[in-house]
Amino acid sequence: AQSVSQHNHHVILSEAASLELGCNYSYGGTVNLFWYVQYPGQHLQLLLKYFSGDPLVKGIKGFEAEFIKSKFSFNLRKPSVQWSDTAEYFCAVQPGGYNKLIFGAGTRLAVHP
């Protein structure tokens, strides 16, 4: 069955620390990949997406993610986090040819000033 794994359920960082959140998926075919963020009390927002081309994609608010096909991974990174990055982050995979998104369990990030 198709699945998405986010290895870190809860991450606590200090401001200016670097961030990397892991995401692995199980699907052998073509995929579209997404990272969504949910700030406290708000709805899901798209951070970045990968459809094809350069495997290093840049999103909003200084986030980037790298698609490594051989590792079935799409890790999210940010060189220096801010307190305002405190939120829950979801990785999602869209298997090729399908409409639906398959979400990972999410990673709750807390950034302390």
Next chain:
Amino acid sequence: GAVVSQHPSRVICKSGTSVKIECRSLDFQATTMFWYRQFPKKSLMLMATSNEGSKATYEQGVEKDKFLINHASLTLSTLTVTSAHPEDSSFYICSARDSLTAYEQYFGPGTRLTVT
């Protein structure tokens, strides 16, 4: 960016009653909308895919007679939880796929349903 609204944002109902949740795409047309359920501290679970003018496609394990979905126009889909029970209490989120961009989904703010 594209905006998706949901109404109501919160609803409390008695066991055995039915509740309707609306999902609207405000500034774009959505031939496809999706309904998710989010359990506390867990991820979003896709319940069904709603296609304008046709029957919804339900995910395995989701009762179609309990969760009625109607997508009567390009900007509105409704989810009706029939004969609600306390175990149906959850956070229901819809998303809408812009007919023009094809892949990107825009999410609504969610509806918190509490069944007493």
